[in-house]
Amino acid sequence: MQRTFTVKREAERFALKVETTKEVGDTTKPLVRTVKIFREVAEASLEASRARLKPGTVAQYEHILEKRLLPRFGSRRISAIVVEDVEKWIGDMVAEGLAPNSVHNYYVLPNKTLRYALRHRLIPFNPADGVELPKNVRSEGFAPVFLTAKQVEALAAEIAGLRVRDINLAAGHVEVRQTMKRIGKEWKVGTPKSARSTRNVPLVQSGLKTELRMLLLAHPNSGDPDALFWPGRHAHSHALDYSQPVNLGAVLRYYLRPAAERVSIPPRIRFHDLRHTFASLMLAAGFKPYEVSRWMEHASVSTTDGIYGHLYPTDYNEQITKFEAFVAEA
Missing domain, CATH: 1.10.443.10 (Intergrase catalytic core)
Known part of the structure; x- marks a missing residue:
C-alpha cells in the first residue's frame, strides 16, 4: 500500500492506522483511495447472484437499486458508508410514510450489497448489520396489514x-x-x-x-x-x-x-x-x-x-x- 502526503504528521497517522488495522486482522483495502464506490459493488453483488435469482426478483432488485439506493449511495465510497448513514436512510423512508413491510423489503438489497463487500474484504464490517427496523404495530381494532x-x-x-x-x-x-x-x-x-x-x-x-x-x-x-x-x-x-x-x-x-x-x-x-x-x-x-x-x-x-x-x-x-x-x- 502506497499513499503520498504533504504533511509528515498525516503520513505518520496513516501508518499507525494501517498497523492497527493489520494487528486486529481487518482488511486495509478501505484505507486505499481507489476503493470501489457503492454502485460498483451493488452491481457486482447482483451479477454474482443473478443465476440463483428468479427474473422477477432481479427486476425488483434493479428497480430498488435505481429508485432508492443509487440516488443516495451510488457515488459514495463503499468504505465511507457508516451505520449512521443506513439509519438515516431508513428514518427518511419512515418519515416519508412507507409501511414497515416496505422498509424491510428495501433494506434487503443494501444489506446484501454490504455483506458482499465484507465477504470480499472491501470493508472491515457491515454498517447495515443490526440496524433497527420499524415494527408492525397492530391496533386494538381491525387494522389490515397490506401486502408489499x-x-x-x-x-x-x-x-x-x-x-x-x-x-x-x-x-x-x-x-x-x-x-x-x-x-x-x-x-x-x-x-x-x-x-x-x-x-x-x-x-x-x-x-x-x-x-x-x-x-x-x-x-x-x-x-x-x-x-x-x-x-x-x-x-x-x-x-x-x-x-x-x-x-x-x-x-x-x-x-x-x-x-x-x-x-x-x-x-x-x-x-x-x-x-x-x-x-x-x-x-x-x-x-x-x-x-x-x-x-x-x-x-x-x-x-x-x-x-x-x-x-x-x-x-x-x-x-x-x-x-x-x-x-x-x-
Missing part, C-alpha cells in the same frame, strides 16, 4: 399462471404450482417463490365449485391440462383471448371495482383485500389458524396469529365442556 408491492406481484403471478389442470374439483381444491409474470415485454413462466408457496387452497363453498365447473365446461381449451385457466383480452379489442395471460389490472378496473361499488363496497378495493376477507371468513368459520396459515402462504402460523389473532372465535363453551368432563372423571 413484491407480495402483490407474487399473488398476481399465481393468478395469471393458473392452468386448467390446477382446478382440481375432484379433490376439492385449487393447486398453486405455476406463476406467470410480465418481465419487460415478455411473459415468463416460473414457480412459486418458496416450497411453502406451492400449496393447495380448498374450495369450501359448493357454489364456488359449481361456478368453476361451469367455467371449465365453457373453456375452449379444457382438454389441454396445461392451458391457462383465465383468459386475457385481445390486443385490439375487449374480446376474451384464451391464448393470452389474464390482465389483472383490467379485471380490477373494469369488473371488480364496478361490482364492489354496486354493493356499496369502497371502490378502491384491491386484489389483496380479498386475501384479508378470505382469512377473516375462514377463521370466523372455525378453521384452525395453522390451516389458514398454510392456505395463505404465510411463512409460519405466528404471522397469521399476529395479523388475524383478534378475529379468533371467543366462544369457550367447547373448552368448558371438555374441562368439566375431565374433572368429573378425575
